[in-house]
Amino acid sequence: MSQPDAPRQKSTLFCPDCGYESPAPMGWLEYTLSDQQHKRCPSCFALVARRATETPADTWDRGRDQVRSGFALWRASVSHLQQSVERLSVRG
Numbered sequence: 197m198s199q200p201d202a203p204r205q206k207s208t209l210f211c212p213d214c215g216y217e218s219p220a221p222m223g224w225l226e227y228t229l230s231d232q233q234h235k236r237c238p239s240c241f242a243l244v245a246r247r248a249t250e251t252p253a254d255t256w257d258r259g260r261d262q263v264r265s266g267f268a269l270w271r272a273s274v275s276h277l278q279q280s281v282e283r284l285s286v287r288g
């Protein structure tokens with residue numbers, strides 16, 4: 197009574213350029229760039245699909261990292277400013 201796995205054809209993607217086909221997400225080059233998920237044909241590297249990433253947690257982590265590095269940058273510039281001011285006041 198074992199049922200063979202039904203072929204999931206509903207998500208089969210076709211490459212518009214070379215006709216390559218594979219049931220997504222298998223068989224495609226996937227990568228994330230600028231918070232967008234890109235899917236490319238492994239045969240001719242044509243862009244097949246692009247969508248915004250659905251990972252708010254990841255986005256939040258990245259945003260937090262940006263805030264952190266921005267704060268570090270701000271602190272560095274402030275300390276640099278303080279040093280300049282101290283140098284000025286010593287001279288003045």
Ligand SMILES: [Zn+2]
Nearest residue numbers: 211214237240
């Ligand atoms: Zn292709």
